[in-house]
Amino acid sequence: MKWRELGLLAVVIVLCVACTMKDRNFIDPHNIDSILLWMPLLLTAAIGQFPVIVIRGIDISIGSIIGLSAIAVGVLLKSHPDLGVPMLFAIGATIGLILGILNGALITYAKIPAVVTTIGTLTLFRGLTYMVCGGDQIDASLVPDRLTVLAHSGITVREVTVSWLLIFALLLGIITALLARFSQFFGNVFAYGSNPSAAYLRGISPNKVQMACYALSGLTGGIAGVMFLSRFGNASPASAGSGFELLVIASVAIGGVKITGGSGSTLGVVLGCALLAVINVALVVLKVPADYQTLVYGLTILIALLIDALSRGVKKQGAAA
Amino acid sequence: MKHFSSLLLLGALVLAGCNSGGSGTDTSSTATNTGNSAPSGDTGEKLKVVFIPKDTANPYFKPVGQGIDEAKAKYNFDYQEQGPATADPTSQIPIIKDQIQRKVDVIVLAANAPNTLNEVLDDAKAKGIIVLTVDADLTGNESHRAAGILPTDFAKVGESQLELMGKQMNYEGEFAILSATTTASNQNTWIATIKEKLKDPKYSKMKLVDTVYGNDEPMKSSTEMEGLLTKYPNLKGVLSPTSVGLAAAAQVLENSGNYPGGPKAKNGGIHLTGLSTPKQLKKYVDKGVIEGFQLWSPKDMGTLAACLGTSAKRKKIDLKFGTEVDGPDGKKYKLDDKGVVYAGDLLTFDKTNIDKYDF
């Protein structure tokens, strides 16, 4: 664990302690459940966004990928109500993968900047989402219990349930962390993010790296879409995944993945998600009035950013002395 | 290549959409000029009616549109639905402008905000367009529309909801409200009524402990519902007068198992009720997570809107505030002194009747 992650962990812990001191309910098992349930969707999508940010890219379309995957899988459940859970996830992942590949192709081969491409596909995929379902919402009755059960059962320790969804997301995180450390591919990703032209001159194919990263982001977005159905039990083409892009990017950036590329860690991403989960649930359980929640949320993020900037400054001075 | 061809396909679809829209536009353009002179009845000039829901994705408005659509033969009009992608206070303005330009005769509008549309609605009125609001009225700005059609008497909704909640929780214990946004005016009206009615001795043992807002977002609504379960261990009931909130609350409650008869029910479990379409919640009623909930018939509201709008345009009726007018079923409907008319009664859905409804 490096400086950066330690600092973030400290912020999360301090925030939790402060919230608990304010209101004992914060460490109520129900509330911990709520925090833990807040994470899996975001974490899954953030894990895919992580390598994208590392290669100096961005995938803003992730919210719409989540939405399209959730709605498409829901529509499929209409005609095939008996599809098994692994199959549902596989289908969602495939849909996401295809969308991710489309993003990747536009960025890699058409050479359209990632921000532009994914702002474009953000609206494009959202439009497709409406078309896939004809504007109808996916009712709860279409979403089978075997899928929703994943959100509220899992491993229970002292009344706190770590849901299967979170376990799945954490597993994805662990796999990513291992890959980041032990796979040639992720080595190439970090090298490419650190210095793209040098990576090319060292024989790393920029096209392959970019395609793979965006495809991966789409893939995890697709999985997150199925998780959306599992967690909420229904989905509407307007709201499914809408606005998630900012949460996902914020959690990756807060998690210490350098927005200018080249560095970052999976653990940081997990902690970034945890920080956002804690803030969002704390707003509710500490009874922050609804009209003030947006403001408090924004201020908390800004303060977290400023603390980070400050600690960077201190570190730099320490290094110079 | 696959992706590119699907994109092409998409383009073709879109163009097809353009064409049908275009031809619809060309069929009747003289209605506004000649329609008024001769009361030719419903067999005369075909009118153009457009319905603008709060947003295109809200399933609640599907049956409203159906109600209008099914009346189009009877009242001889062309029907189109055109909603914004997002339900925000300003997103309907350009759409209303477009309809004015398209020279429609009747606009049926579910306004996203009571006060942002005044100017553009005045423009519509000036062009002779009949603007009827449905579902949500322009409270405080009634003069900017011809009439407001509410699905039911909203003054009674709060009371009915409280009564249903009370009956479920045996008129005693703590309950909370999970609403839409803090600015949602219908919900705010109902909540105000509920608070007022709670003073009634009948409800003296019921205590409203909190009102929270899920912003009609699934994630926020779920987190708020979970928060309620955490914050109020003695909670006996949750009332969510909004369909997104109620669906999210139902899923959270099912997950927690703490509903009446549920696997983890404490002190009889938490009762959940609110407002939603039956189709959305059928699953939870079947499982017993929700005993009963309410809604009116959105379709009837649509049919009434079609009737009143076209009749008023053809000058067969005068939508004067405080008068009675003929409705689609031969019944008389009374416009109150603000021009509000109610389409029907509140329906209560439970295990016994939910299968009868398909909206």
Next chain:
Amino acid sequence: MAAPALVRTENLNVELGGLPILKGIDFELRAGEVHAITGENGAGKSTLAKVIAGIYQPASGSIFLDGAAVTIKSPGDAIAKGIALIHQEPLIFPDLDVASNIFVGRMPRKATMVDHAEARRRADIILKQLGVSFDARSDVGRLSIAEQQMVELATAMSEDAIVWIFDETTASLTPKEVAELFLIIQELKAKGCAIAIVTHHLDEVFEIADTVTVLRDGTKVAERAIHDLTQPELVSLMVGREIEQQHIKSAHASPGAVMLSVENLVGPGYQGVSIEVREREIVGLAGLVGAGRTELARSLFGITHPSSGVVKVDGNAIHVKNPQHAQALGFAMVPEDRQQHGLFPNLDIGYNASATILRANSTVGWLNQGKLRQAALSILESFRTVYRNLAQPVSQLSGGNQQKTVIGRCLLQNPKLLILDEPTRGVDVGARREVHQFLRKQADDGKAILMISSDLPELLTVTDRIYVMHQGRIVGQMPTGEATEEKIMALAFGGKA
């Protein structure tokens, strides 16, 4: 010379953006040979290297490797074929450690998993052979440029390259580091590798090369064994004319008043520095990379701030707040790192040449575009900069012309004090001479010039007085007339003059 050609090109033609860059090049690189490729900037030296390393594809012609015709599809392909290109700017990944840098894209694996321990072990072995002071775990972003260059060498060694091409590798190295590099090259040669060095440093050519190929305007002018050639002959082959290498004398008998005086300045990377620069004087600042020269210059220009000490301009103590303030005081600075700090690469030449004089050529903020254009044209003209038109992106110019643009921009300010940090790095012989003469003319016109350079002959050619820095301190000063390379080096290494 009878050794077989490891690499051979035949009638090689290369076009970039539709323009011919190399025309009909026949080039041979033999095992156990150090082959210098030399020529002026823009002659096509680097392009030839890049074609062999798979970065550019030839328009026509063939490349033979060990006698067999090959196509080198990409840099990766070149690496796989045993060809290593050591770049002028070290190709490093600042966020990764040394071992990951060395084995990037081909980390050693154990059962499909990357074996970091093995990578570090192997890296350390190579680093030991190179005799460097850092190890495989070091953060590459924190190494000096010379050390980063060593990482690149280590990379090529780990690839077991048999063909080594050094592209201006010595440009950012100190003489000592160059000497070390040459030892390594000798070892490679002894092992039977084929080595090409792309350079325009003639000393280096004569010191290390066995053979030299001279390019001019994309064509091969000559290929000679080094002992058949003298330095003046080589120069005339390169430029097509003779160039003198003598001290450029001041037109004045003595310098003017003290313009800048620094007393006991302490700041990031330097301590207790006291220097003076007079009007009509060119003062050199010698020392090793990392001796604190650049850091001092940055403080003088207001980019960093000294913690104590006094800076006086024309006798008045001042605190330079930021570069704008420095400019207002009459300072101008040519930064060391042209790409990072000097150029606006995607913007046009006109912009780059006039960026410092925007405010001077505007009325209440509105630009006088005609005047700006005139100024840019005149300064580029007086420097004999080669370009097509002002609207051309500056990134399309050669390194030397880019540098002329940056220096020209500084002179347009008409500064009282000109601070130059490695002003002729990557600039070819002819252009370098032009720059030197130009600087002298500026000094003669009354400017004070402070010039940092790691190129000792340059300092000896152009300056009037030389300070030497070592580990952040001034360790000596001398009039250029009394200075020799040996004296300066001794001081720079911390010895006595």
Next chain:
Amino acid sequence: MKRPEWIPAILSIAVFALFWYLSKDFRDIPYLISNTTILAETGLMAIGMTLIIIAGNIDLSVGSILVLTACLMPKLAGHASAPVAILIAVLLGAVMGGINGIIITKAKLPSFLVTLATMAIYRGIAKAMLQADSAEVAPNVKGLDRLSLLGMPYPLVIFLVFALVIGLVLHRKVLGRWLFGIGTNSEAARYAGFPVDRATITAFAVSGALIGIAAFCMDSRLGVARPDMAPGIELQAITIVVAGGTAISGGKGTMVGTLLSWLLMYFVTTGMGVMNIKAEYQLTIIGLILIVSVFGQQVATSIASHRLPKPTKLSTKP
């Protein structure tokens, strides 16, 4: 053909011709002129965003600045005259934009993250202040969109005037030059003596001031301001700027491009609107247009520059 703006220009003409042919409701020049009032507000935001993006930054909080200014202006201005109200709106916007710029430059944080936070903060303040209320606009400042000058509604005139003025600032003033340099290479800009921080803050503040004007127009048009208005308008503004050829990486772009792109978006949205094309199709088409416009300009630029050698740039293909 050297200027890639001809792509949005041609697309505008094509879209205009298409809808002219398809829809009789579109075949109405007075309507096309009068209907600009809404998108003119977004256009004002796009002008400022052009400066910010050229300087290598982004401002995601512009929608929130718009809403907070729109909500605060009626409160602060009360029944003051229109010029006073405009001044207040401009100042409010400039301060909010300036705060963004100050945090970004002084804390050296990426603008993307800072404005992500201030996006929530500014809208959060509006929500906390008004709660379920709306801010009523004084009658004397209402109805600007109904007044016209030279046959054009005021908001359009204001938008065009500022596009021209800020365009001149960008292309003819020192500040504009600085912004291009900063967006290309902020370190080199520092060495060249540009006031990097000050220029960056100025860009954000100018953008904020323009948003203030947009907020005034919006207040005047709606007669009321609510904290939940105009969600997602920031993305619309960014889309206009980027589709107009301004490079998201900074250092490249023109005001003409933004203006043409605005025209393109106007024709597309108006045409689709009067044809009652479904909202979801509209979304899809706008996404496609963004990609097509940027891709087209990319291709055009690379064709135009193909004749020039690029020795310092690595090309992956021969």
